[in-house]
Amino acid sequence: MTPETAPFLEGRGPYWPDACTTSAHACPTAYSGEDRIRMQRRWPGIPVVCRCHPHPAGVKAALLHPGTPLANECDRRLADELARIAPHARQAVIDSDAFTGRVIRHALADGITQFLDLGCGHIATSAAHAAVAGHPTATIVHVDHDPHVDNHNLADLTEDPILMTRPRTLIHGNAFAIGPLLTSLYRTGALDPSRQVCVLLVDILYYLEAANNARSVIRRLVKRLPPRSWVAVNHLTNRALSTVDSPSGQAALRRDTDRWCQAMARCVPPHPQASSRSEFARRIADLDLLPPMITTTSSWPEPDTTRLARAPYTLAAVGRVPEPTAAA
Numbered sequence: 189m190t191p192e193t194a195p196f197l198e199g200r201g202p203y204w205p206d207a208c209t210t211s212a213h214a215c216p217t218a219y220s221g222e223d224r225i226r227m228q229r230r231w232p233g234i235p236v237v238c239r240c241h242p243h244p245a246g247v248k249a250a251l252l253h254p255g256t257p258l259a260n261e262c263d264r265r266l267a268d269e270l271a272r273i274a275p276h277a278r279q280a281v282i283d284s285d286a287f288t289g290r291v292i293r294h295a296l297a298d299g300i301t302q303f304l305d306l307g308c309g310h311i312a313t314s315a316a317h318a319a320v321a322g323h324p325t326a327t328i329v330h331v332d333h334d335p336h337v338d339n340h341n342l343a344d345l346t347e348d349p350i351l352m353t354r355p356r357t358l359i360h361g362n363a364f365a366i367g368p369l370l371t372s373l374y375r376t377g378a379l380d381p382s383r384q385v386c387v388l389l390v391d392i393l394y395y396l397e398a399a400n401n402a403r404s405v406i407r408r409l410v411k412r413l414p415p416r417s418w419v420a421v422n423h424l425t426n427r428a429l430s431t432v433d434s435p436s437g438q439a440a441l442r443r444d445t446d447r448w449c450q451a452m453a454r455c456v457p458p459h460p461q462a463s464s465r466s467e468f469a470r471r472i473a474d475l476d477l478l479p480p481m482i483t484t485t486s487s488w489p490e491p492d493t494t495r496l497a498r499a500p501y502t503l504a505a506v507g508r509v510p511e512p513t514a515a516a
């Protein structure tokens with residue numbers, strides 16, 4: 189495989205001039221929209237085997253640490269393109285990680301010691317992994333559907349001397365298949381259904397194909413998790429929460445978010461899609477939201493303070509699974 193040497197035009201052309209070396213049936217970028225929707229509904233997950241296209245976890249790793257071995261050449265090229273489109277891209281990744289760390293600290297303070305990280309990405313650079321590893325009795329289940337991510341994670345967990353002695357679980361599977369996932373985790377004892385859990389849906393819900401109902405992901409979690417469990421979720425948006433943004437600032441956010449999503453469509457599927465605040469509110473409507481309700485990833489647990497929203501810009505909320513009502 190030879191890297192493309194011609195100057196790269198945003199939004200056009202592949203990263204690699206050669207045909208994908210993955211066989212046509214296996215390369216997930218060749219799936220039709222209907223294939224992608226169907227596979228996202230299935231358990232155990234999408235057989236992502238292509239290394240000729242960037243992967244979201246590798247791109248995130250490259251944005252944070254350009255020289256990281258977790259990213260390959262096409263992950264790095266996309267990270268460069270994203271940084272050109274949205275100079276805020278690296279800061280947005282740092283903000284997401286800080287959000288994850290704050291959620292875990294607050295959940296631990298609430299007495300929760302079981303964590304479920306859906307779409308965990310690379311554990312070596314995971315904020316969730318780092319925050320939980322520092323706590324003596326906390327456990328975490330990591331779920332990702334990308335075999336390359338899983339192979340790295342397996343090696344990292346096996347070599348980590350602290351984690352060797354601690355309960356930890358790595359699941360290769362579809363994070364959106366909530367029913368089979370929780371059934372399997374309860375059956376194997378990876379999660380204890382009699383104790384609260386904190387579920388992390390950080391930088392993943394907006395990868396759900398639009399035809400697959402995002403509200404049902406949260407609703408199924410609410411049905412199957414112990415009451416008072418926590419669910420933390422963020423979501424890409426192209427509309428600022430703050431009303432002080434000028435019309436030109438709002439137009440720039442919409443334009444840059446569109447360009448960012450188009451560039452991310454170079455990755456193996458699924459691909460990100462922005463939603464409005466009201467759509468995000470609808471998706472998480474089955475949770476009892478903790479104050480300050482819907483805010484931004486960089487602000488939680490404080491109300492949003494963003495004055496100038498820059499892409500990629502994400503809304504965030506953390507909610508509790510309600511106690512069952514007498515009628516339920």
Ligand SMILES: C[S@@+](CC[C@H](N)C(=O)[O-])C[C@H]1O[C@@H](n2cnc3c(N)ncnc32)[C@H](O)[C@@H]1O
Nearest residue numbers: 244245307308309332333334362363364390391
């Ligand atoms: C942008 S990364 C975010 C990683 C991590 N949540 C974080 O905050 O650092 C998105 C991850 O979600 C994974 N992913 C996307 N759709 C998934 C699905 N249906 N099931 C499991 N993992 C999924 C991707 O493979 C990727 O590792």
